[in-house]
Amino acid sequence: MGEDLxxxxxxxxxxxxxxxxxxxxxxxFVLVYKATDAINFAQGEFVMLAxxxxxxxxxxxxxxxxxxVVVLLVMVGFGFGLERVVLRPLLGRPVVAVxxxxxxxxxxxxxxxxxxxxIETRALPLPIGDEPINIGPATLPPIQVLGAVVAVLFFLVxxxxxxxxxxxxxxxxxxxxxxxxxxxxINVERYFALAWAMAGIVSxxxxxVWGAMLGVxxxxxxxxxxxxxxxxxxxxxxxxxxxxxxxxxxxxxxLAAGYLDPYVGGGTKDFAPYVLMILVLMIxxxxxxxxxxxxxx
Amino acid sequence: xxxxNNIEVVYDRVILVLKxxxxxxxxxxxxxxxxxxxxxxxxxxKAISGVLRSERGEVxxxxxxxxxxxxxxxxxxxxxxxxxxxxxxxxxxxxxLTTEExxxxxGHVQTAAAVKQGIDLVFSYFPRLKERRGQISGYLSGGxxxxxxIGRALMSRPKVVLLDEPSLGxxxxxxxxxxxxxxxxxxxxxxxxxxxxxxxTMALGIADHGYxxxxxxxxxxxxxxxxxxxxxxxxxxxxxxxxxxxxSYRDTKHYKRRKRWLx
Numbered sequence: 038m039g040e041d042l043x044x045x046x047x048x049x050x051x052x053x054x055x056x057x058x059x060x061x062x063x064x065x066f067v068l069v070y071k072a073t074d075a076i077n078f079a080q081g082e083f084v085m086l087a088x089x090x091x092x093x094x095x096x097x098x099x100x101x102x103x104x105x106v107v108v109l110l111v112m113v114g115f116g117f118g119l120e121r122v123v124l125r126p127l128l129g130r131p132v133v134a135v136x137x138x139x140x141x142x143x144x145x146x147x148x149x150x151x152x153x154x155x156i157e158t159r160a161l162p163l164p165i166g167d168e169p170i171n172i173g174p175a176t177l178p179p180i181q182v183l184g185a186v187v188a189v190l191f192f193l194v195x196x197x198x199x200x201x202x203x204x205x206x207x208x209x210x211x212x213x214x215x216x217x218x219x220x221x222x223i224n225v226e227r228y229f230a231l232a233w234a235m236a237g238i239v240s241x242x243x244x245x246v247w248g249a250m251l252g253v254x255x256x257x258x259x260x261x262x263x264x265x266x267x268x269x270x271x272x273x274x275x276x277x278x279x280x281x282x283x284x285x286x287x288x289x290x291x292l293a294a295g296y297l298d299p300y301v302g303g304g305t306k307d308f309a310p311y312v313l314m315i316l317v318l319m320i321x322x323x324x325x326x327x328x329x330x331x332x333x334x
Numbered sequence: 335x336x337x338x339n340n341i342e343v344v345y346d347r348v349i350l351v352l353k354x355x356x357x358x359x360x361x362x363x364x365x366x367x368x369x370x371x372x373x374x375x376x377x378x379x380k381a382i383s384g385v386l387r388s389e390r391g392e393v394x395x396x397x398x399x400x401x402x403x404x405x406x407x408x409x410x411x412x413x414x415x416x417x418x419x420x421x422x423x424x425x426x427x428x429x430x431l432t433t434e435e436x437x438x439x440x441g442h443v444q445t446a447a448a449v450k451q452g453i454d455l456v457f458s459y460f461p462r463l464k465e466r467r468g469q470i471s472g473y474l475s476g477g478x479x480x481x482x483x484i485g486r487a488l489m490s491r492p493k494v495v496l497l498d499e500p501s502l503g504x505x506x507x508x509x510x511x512x513x514x515x516x517x518x519x520x521x522x523x524x525x526x527x528x529x530x531x532x533x534x535t536m537a538l539g540i541a542d543h544g545y546x547x548x549x550x551x552x553x554x555x556x557x558x559x560x561x562x563x564x565x566x567x568x569x570x571x572x573x574x575x576x577x578x579x580x581x582s583y584r585d586t587k588h589y590k591r592r593k594r595w596l597x
Binding site: 207214217224 | 410443449
């Protein structure tokens with residue numbers, strides 16, 4: 038294999054693993070949008086909150102497993118609570134009201150973090166070592182491999198949930214038509230709460246892997262920004278789309294950094310995904326896998 | 335079985351839509367509710383099933399009783415648990431779900447075993463749905479979607495079904511087929527049905543009892559056979575004149591012109 042090709046593969050692999058980690062966060066966004074039609078601008082802050090919870094628990098000399106359990110419980114509780122306190126009163130209001138509310142939640146979380154934990158970046162050590170893992174020509178840091186594996190696992194679980202379980206089918210029914218779902222005996226509000234709790238679980242995992250990679254501080258919330266190109270590309274309400282969208286965005290980022298940065302001096306990685314997002318919006322506004330309005334002729 | 339007693343419905347706390355409506359649906363009977371557009375038929379059904387709440391509507395007076403239980407003010411999903419289900423106008427299937435998934439969602443209040451049985455039951459009444467079980471329901475034909483909407487409602491094993499305009503937008507032959515199946519369902523599954531229709535000929539043909547609604551009020555009521563003979567019904571809903579012959583085009587026009595002038 039030539040050196041050029043090896044370089045290319047290394048970029049692809051590294052991009053794909055980061056992409057899968059984006060997908061994980063995007064999944065939280067998609068779950069909420071799919072079930073409740075709410076656009077959650079606080080997804081990145083959810084991840085930050087989760088990271089902070091883990092760091093706090095670990096700071097108290099507790100074992101990692103305790104941190105994982107606590108963060109899962111906290112984030113599920115947070116999801117339920119947020120739905121009950123902030124979103125339920127907004128039921129039936131225009132979409133913009135919900136968007137504004139989530140932006141408000143984001144701001145509150147971003148202010149609250151430093152207030153309680155201080156502004157310094159804290160490490161979130163995972164017992165997986167620093168020894169890079171060799172996959173073919175590429176070497177990946179173990180945290181990226183772990184992140185990718187967690188993401189794939191979650192996608193399998195959620196795909197099964199929505200396709201095969203009765204609860205999952207009911208949730209899709211709610212997403213499809215709330216009024217009719219109600220009339221079929223489905224408690225719509227309970228499913229809304231469930232969707233937010235599921236977003237909480239995903240964010241908890243996202244907080245652990247992203248926190249371990251970047252360190253935990255307010256900046257961790259910025260990974261939430263990457264959610265938008267991912268879901269626009271994949272389709273706002275498609276779980277498979279979040280997976281593919283994440284992969285594409287990760288790879289585009291990595292290729293841009295590898296091939297373009299040497300010529301322009303860096304930084305292309307940060308905007309390439311958004312250029313792609315704008316192009317996609319022009320060509321396929323509902324994304325690759327998004328739900329098109331079904332129209333029978 | 336289902337007794338609606340003098341209900342008033344207000345939308346947005348201001349707009350009075352139903353002004354004292356009383357309807358009785360007998361056990362194992364088909365009762366039909368006729369009326370022109372905007373008379374309040376659909377609102378009546380929504381008031382009964384409880385979905386009115388999600389449209390900012392409210393039952394402000396009167397009672398709705400299912401058997402011995404008062405169900406007005408209850409939430410829609412609790413009403414369904416008690417055995418009353420609404421089939422919406424315009425079919426409203428879950429478009430992004432397959433036929434089978436629609437049925438599974440319809441059986442939400444039932445146990446897993448009952449859902450399996452329910453699906454078999456629905457397929458026995460609507461064999462066409464069985465052929466389409468794996469298809470995305472948004473792409474089914476109009477008739478198949480209507481069958482699915484009725485089948486989905488059956489999945490909750492209801493005692494009372496509210497059927498809102500099952501004939502809407504369907505070919506006459508399909509309408510006959512669907513009405514025929516509804517008739518069999520009532521007999522074999524011991525359902526009580528409240529049927530809202532614009533197609534008065536069809537509805538009075540299948541129903542035991544009928545009500546006519548205008549402007550949020552019940553204006554006429556009686557056994558279906560009697561309503562079929564009522565001269566007002568003949569003129570305004572069945573399109574026949576006194577002698578039973580079809581109205582001439584010129585008369586119809588004259589009637590329309592006069593009505594526009596008055597309002």
